[in-house]
Amino acid sequence: MENKTFTISVYSENNVGLLNRISGIFLKRHINILSLNVSESEIENVSRFIIVVDTTEKWVQNIVGQIEKQIEVIKAFYHVDDETIFLENALFKIDSSLLFDERQIQNIIKESNSEIVTVSRKFFVISKSGRRSEIEEVHEKLKPFGIMQFVRSGRISVSKEPMEISTLLQELNINKY
Template sequence: MSVHKHVLSVTVRDQPGVLMRIAGLFARRGFNIESLSVAQSEIPGISRTTFTVSGEDATIEQVQKQLQKLIDVLKVIDHSEAKFVDRELMLIKVAVRSPEERVELRQVAQDFRARIVDVHRDALVFEVTGDEGKMDAFIEQMRPFGILELIRTGRVALTRSAADSKVTGRPTVKAA
């Protein structure tokens, strides 16, 4: 069996401890969560969690089945099974040593549709959004200039098909 990267979206009720139980399930299986993103969904009281993990397909399928059994989990989608759209956000601070470098950095940013969000005499901070490949390529372009700091959000993903998007049934949400 071969190891593949999987992007899993888990739709859950907003309840204390849900993320810990989900992450614990991955930990017990020996998976390293490569990326993690959690935020409110379009339904109040419901969040969507996106995990990127690598593993054998059969093992990931077992994890999905175990996730479905958790009480606050409403839906699990393995995006590797259908077409999907994914994005990340990255902030990256790059050293600027000369006016010529500043011009060159601005040109690279324009090529990647990156935004300059902070300007200092000796550094620029860029905001970049896109898929994993775009993030990696931008980082490689910035390395020669000197990356001072970098942070990336976890991947977020949605299936392209409307049929695969809906949370089945009307979820019950406890009032606060």
């Protein structure tokens, strides 16, 4: 089996220590986490982890099974890139003098569909959302001008097909009573 990029979605209660236990599952298998994002989900009081890994389908199935054994985990899913809509966000902090002295920077911002989110006397900040390759392209174009700071978020994604998590939660609530 060949390695592919998988996006794992984990719906869970928001408990201390869960992230540590989940990362331990990857550590034991020597699988590197390429990207990690944790936020609230579409369901009240339920968190969603988005974990991106490069591995085989057999390993990702095994990992998802181990994750689901964690008591706080409600359900975990995995998808290949074609089954999701995803992007990342990045911020670039650049010296303010360049915004007015280097016309090429304005062109980079416009051509890459980036936006300026703040301007001060000493720096300005560019925001870029998109695929990792698009962000890397902007990074390469801005690098010769000097990037003061750079940060990129983990992947955020939604599946193209329903994951039926809301139905599952409704069934669990009905079965409680």
